[in-house]
Amino acid sequence: MGTQRKRGCKLTEIGYCKLITTLTTKEIKRRNWASWIQEQTEKIGEDIGDDTIRKILNKESVDETSIKSVFNALELLYQSNTDIILPEKCSDVTIPQSTITLSVSYQNLPRPDYQSFIGREAEIKELLTYLAIPNNIIGVHSISGTGKTTLVLEAAYRCLEAAKSGTKNQGLPIFEAIIFTSAKQQRFHGKGLSQCLQRASKKEDIVKKIAEVINASEINNIVDFEEKVFEVYKRLENLSTLLIIDNLETLEDKEDIDSLLYELPPSVTIVITSREQTLLQNVIHLKPLKEKDTSEFIESKAKELKITLSDQEKTTIYETTGGMPGAIMYALGLVRCHYDINVVLSQLKQPDQDINKFWFEAHLQQIRNQPAYYLLMALAMFPKSANFAAIIHVGLPETDTSIISDGLAILQQLLLINKEDERFVISLPLTRSYVFGELENNPEFETQARERWINWYLEYSHKYGRQDEKEWNEYKYLEEEWENLQDVIEWCIEQDRYNKFLQLWRNINGYSHAKGYYESDRTTAWQNRLSWINWLIDTARQQKKWDDLAELIFDKARTVTLMGNNLKQAKSLFAEVWKLSRNLDKNIDFQLQIVSHIVYLRWKELKVYQANLWLKLSEKLMQNANFTETTANRHQFYIFYFRGKISEYHQNYDRAITYYHQALNLAEALNWQRAISIVKNWLGDVKVQQGNFSEAKLILDECLDIAEKNNDKCRAAFCKESLAFLAEKNGNLPAARELAELAHKDFVSLGMLTEAAETQAFIQRIK
Numbered sequence: 118m119g120t121q122r123k124r125g126c127k128l129t130e131i132g133y134c135k136l137i138t139t140l141t142t143k144e145i146k147r148r149n150w151a152s153w154i155q156e157q158t159e160k161i162g163e164d165i166g167d168d169t170i171r172k173i174l175n176k177e178s179v180d181e182t183s184i185k186s187v188f189n190a191l192e193l194l195y196q197s198n199t200d201i202i203l204p205e206k207c208s209d210v211t212i213p214q215s216t217i218t219l220s221v222s223y224q225n226l227p228r229p230d231y232q233s234f235i236g237r238e239a240e241i242k243e244l245l246t247y248l249a250i251p252n253n254i255i256g257v258h259s260i261s262g263t264g265k266t267t268l269v270l271e272a273a274y275r276c277l278e279a280a281k282s283g284t285k286n287q288g289l290p291i292f293e294a295i296i297f298t299s300a301k302q303q304r305f306h307g308k309g310l311s312q313c314l315q316r317a318s319k320k321e322d323i324v325k326k327i328a329e330v331i332n333a334s335e336i337n338n339i340v341d342f343e344e345k346v347f348e349v350y351k352r353l354e355n356l357s358t359l360l361i362i363d364n365l366e367t368l369e370d371k372e373d374i375d376s377l378l379y380e381l382p383p384s385v386t387i388v389i390t391s392r393e394q395t396l397l398q399n400v401i402h403l404k405p406l407k408e409k410d411t412s413e414f415i416e417s418k419a420k421e422l423k424i425t426l427s428d429q430e431k432t433t434i435y436e437t438t439g440g441m442p443g444a445i446m447y448a449l450g451l452v453r454c455h456y457d458i459n460v461v462l463s464q465l466k467q468p469d470q471d472i473n474k475f476w477f478e479a480h481l482q483q484i485r486n487q488p489a490y491y492l493l494m495a496l497a498m499f500p501k502s503a504n505f506a507a508i509i510h511v512g513l514p515e516t517d518t519s520i521i522s523d524g525l526a527i528l529q530q531l532l533l534i535n536k537e538d539e540r541f542v543i544s545l546p547l548t549r550s551y552v553f554g555e556l557e558n559n560p561e562f563e564t565q566a567r568e569r570w571i572n573w574y575l576e577y578s579h580k581y582g583r584q585d586e587k588e589w590n591e592y593k594y595l596e597e598e599w600e601n602l603q604d605v606i607e608w609c610i611e612q613d614r615y616n617k618f619l620q621l622w623r624n625i626n627g628y629s630h631a632k633g634y635y636e637s638d639r640t641t642a643w644q645n646r647l648s649w650i651n652w653l654i655d656t657a658r659q660q661k662k663w664d665d666l667a668e669l670i671f672d673k674a675r676t677v678t679l680m681g682n683n684l685k686q687a688k689s690l691f692a693e694v695w696k697l698s699r700n701l702d703k704n705i706d707f708q709l710q711i712v713s714h715i716v717y718l719r720w721k722e723l724k725v726y727q728a729n730l731w732l733k734l735s736e737k738l739m740q741n742a743n744f745t746e747t748t749a750n751r752h753q754f755y756i757f758y759f760r761g762k763i764s765e766y767h768q769n770y771d772r773a774i775t776y777y778h779q780a781l782n783l784a785e786a787l788n789w790q791r792a793i794s795i796v797k798n799w800l801g802d803v804k805v806q807q808g809n810f811s812e813a814k815l816i817l818d819e820c821l822d823i824a825e826k827n828n829d830k831c832r833a834a835f836c837k838e839s840l841a842f843l844a845e846k847n848g849n850l851p852a853a854r855e856l857a858e859l860a861h862k863d864f865v866s867l868g869m870l871t872e873a874a875e876t877q878a879f880i881q882r883i884k
Contacts, residue, residue: 151167154190155167158170158190163189165187173187223293223294224277224295224330225295226295226297229267233417235417236406241275243401245289254388256388256391256397256399257400257403258393258394258532259402259403259404260532260545260548261443261477263442267442293357293358294356295359295361297361298327298360298361299362300362300369319369319370320377323377324345328345328348328352331356333349350381353381357384359386364392392480392531394532406441411435411438411440415435419449422449422452424449433459434458437465444547448465467554484528484531488523489523492513492521494512496508496512498566498604501600504540505521508521508525508541511573528541571621574598575620577594578595578625582624582626584627586630590631592631596628602625603645613656615660626672629643633868634831636867637867638866639868639869646676647677650673663697664701664703666697667707668707670693670694671694671711675714677690678721684718684722691714691718695711695712705741709742712734713755716732716755720762728763732756739753751783753783757777760776761776762799773799773803780792781796791832798817802842817840821833834863840856841856841860857883860876
C-alpha cells in the first residue's frame with residue numbers, strides 16, 4: 118500500500134519564493150519551467166505530471182508529496198511548517214507577515230550588462246525614495262546613452278535583493294512582483310547595435326507581459342482587450358507591483374498609454390524611462406556624468422575590460438563624450454578590440470556613424486524641416502549657451518517669437534537642449550557633432566546662418582567692446598559670450614574671412630588685452646591673442662594692407678613687451694612698426710603711441726638714456742600736433758609720467774614729485790581712474806625715499822584698496838611691493854617679508870617674471 122497523499126496543499130509565499138528564485142538563478146526561460154522541473158523529478162525516479170507541476174507554479178492545491186518531490190529534485194530544503202499550507206491545519210499555520218510581504222513572487226528583470234554600478238548615487242537614492250511612495254508614477258528622462266535603463270534596473274535589483282533577504286533592508290521598497298517591459302527597437306552594447314527581439318511596442322504587449330509575469334497567461338486568451346485589461350487589474354489589486362516601461366517614446370501608441378497606466382490599481386508603482394520629457398510630478402532628469410564620476414566610471418570599466426588608459430586619454434574621453442556612459446562604453450569596447458583610442462574618439466564625432474544615428478536620428482526625424490530643426494542647427498554654431506535674441510537672429514530672424522519659443526520647447530522636451538538662466542545650449546558634445554552633420558546637409562541654410570552668426574557678434578562686440586584698455590572697464594557682457602566669440606574668430610580664420618575678423622578684433626582687442634593684464638597669467642592668457650594677431654599680420658602682408666599691418670604689429674609689440682619674456686622680439690617689432698608709420702605718413706597720434714611704448718620698453722630694459730632720447734622725440738612730436746584737448750592731455754600724461762620715473766631713477770625726488778603731480782592733474786582732468794592710481798603709487802614710493810612714511814602709508818593703502826575693488830591684481834601687486842619697501846624702511850621686517858611674499862605670489866600668477874624676480878631678490882635681502 119503506497120504512502121497516503123495529503124491533498125489540498127499549496128505553497129506559501131515563502132515556499133513559492135524559494136522555488137521561483139531557484140528557477141530564476143538558473144536562467145531558464147519561464148515558458149520552460151514546467152518541462153525542466155519534470156526532467157529533474159524524473160532524474161530522481163519521481164513521476165509527476167505536467168499539470169501538477171503547473172498547479173504548483175500557480176500556487177494551486179496539489180498533494181504534499183508532489184511538492185516535496187519537486188523540492189528534492191531541485192535540491193531545496195523542504196520545511197512543511199513554512200513551505201506549505203496543510204488542508205487540515207490551514208487556520209493554524211502561522212507565517213510571519215513581514216516575510217510574506219517581502220517575497221518577490223514574480224519578476225522578469227533582464228540580466229544587468231554591467232559588473233558594478235558606478236556613480237549616480239544621488240539619482241539612485243532619489244529613485245528609491247520615489248519608489249517607496251505607494252501608487253506612484255515616476256519618470257526618468259534623458260537623451261540616449263546616459264544610462265536611464267541601467268539606473269532603473271539597478272534600483273529594481275536592489276529592491277529584489279532586499280526582498281530575497283527576507284527582511285526590509287535599509288528602508289528599500291519591497292514588491293511582490295517586478296515587471297519589466299521595453300519598447301526599445303535596438304539595443305546598444307560595446308560592439309555596436311543589435312535588434313531587440315522581445316519588444317513591447319504597444320499597450321497590448323504591455324498587458325500581455327504583465328499577465329505572463331504574474332503567471333496569468335490564460336488572460337491572454339481573452340479576445341476583448343478591455344476585458345483582458347480588467348482581468349489583469351483584478352490580479353494586480355492585491356499584489357504589490359513595480360512596473361517598468363522602458364523607452365516610452367518608441368511605443369507605437371504612446372498617446373493612448375496614459376489611460377492604461379493611470380487606471381492601474383493603487384498597488385502598482387510605475388517607472389517610465391523616456392528620451393522625451395513627460396508631464397509627471399515625480400521626474401528624474403538624468404544628466405551626463407560629472408568629470409569626477411566619469412573618471413571613476415572609466416577606470417572601473419577599463420579594469421573590467423582589462424585595458425590600460427593614460428590620464429590624458431581618460432580626460433580626452435570625457436571631453437569627447439561629455440560624460441555620456443553609453444559613448445564611453447562604446448569607445449572602451451573598441452579599444453579592447455585593439456582600435457586606437459584617438460581614432461575611436463574621432464569616429465565617435467562623425468555624424469554618419471551607426472551609433473550616433475542610434476542616439477539621435479529618431480529625434481531628428483520628428484523635427485526635420487520644422488522651426489525646431491533650424492533652431493537646433495543654429496544652436497550647434499554656439500559652443501556654449503546662447504541667449505534668445507542670438508538664436509532668433511542666427512536661426513530664424515524673420516519668425517514670430519512665439520514660434521521660436523515653441524521650437525525651443527520642443528527641443529527641450531526631446532532633451533536635445535538645456536535651458537540655463539534664460540540661455541540655451543545643446544545638451545552633449547556628441548549631439549552637437551551630430552547636428553553639424555545636419556548643417557552640412559543643408560548648405561544653403563548654413564551659409565546664411567553663418568553670415569548672420571558673424572554679424573550678430575560683430576554688432577554685439579561693437580556694443581560692449583571697444584573700450585579704453587588702459588582704464589578699468591566692466592566687460593561682463595563680453596565675458597558671457599567669450600567662448601562663443603572665440604569660436605567665431607576661429608571659424609573666420611579657418612574660412613579666411615580676414616575683413617570680418619579684423620572688424621571683430623578691433624571690437625574685442627581691449628578685452629583680450631585686459632584678460633591677461635589685470636588678473637591672469639599673461640604668458641598663457643595671451644597665447645590666443647598672439648596667435649590671432651600673427652594670423653592677421655600674415656594675412657595683411659599677403660594682401661598688402663599696410664595700414665592694417667602697422668596697427669597689428671603695434672598690437673603685437675606692446676603685448677610682447679608686457680609679457681616681458683622676449684624683449685628682443687618686442688624691440689624688433691617696434692622698429693618695424695616705427696619704420697612703417699614713417700613710410701605711410703601715419704598720423705602723429707599713432708606715432709606718439711608707438712614712441713610711448715618704446716619709452717616703456719627701454720625703461721624695462723633699464724636703458725634709461727635711450728628711454729630719455731625717445732621721450733624727447735615725444736615732446737618734439739607734440740609741438741607739431743594739432744590735437745583735441747583730450748588727446749593732447751593723454752599724450753602729455755605719458756611724457757610727465759616717464760619724466761617722473763626718470764627723475765626718480767636719478768634720485769631727484771623733488772623733480773619726480775613735480776612731474777608726478779603734473780601727470781596726476783592731467784589724469785584727474787581726463788577722469789582716468791587707473792592712471793590716477795598708478796601715479797599715486799609712484800608718488801608713495803617717492804615719499805618713502807624721502808622718509809615721509811606716514812604720508813606714504815596713507816597714499817599706498819588707498820591705492821591698494823582701489824586696485825582690489827577693481828579686481829586689478831597687477832596694480833595690487835605693485836602696491837603690496839611698495840608697502841613692503843615702506844615696512845622695511847620702518848624697520849618692520851616681518852611685515853615687509855609678508856607683503857613682499859604676497860606681491861611675489863601675485864606677480865608669478867600674472868606671469869610678470871621680471872617683477873617676480875626683483876621681489877624675490879628683495880625677500881632674500883631682508884631675510
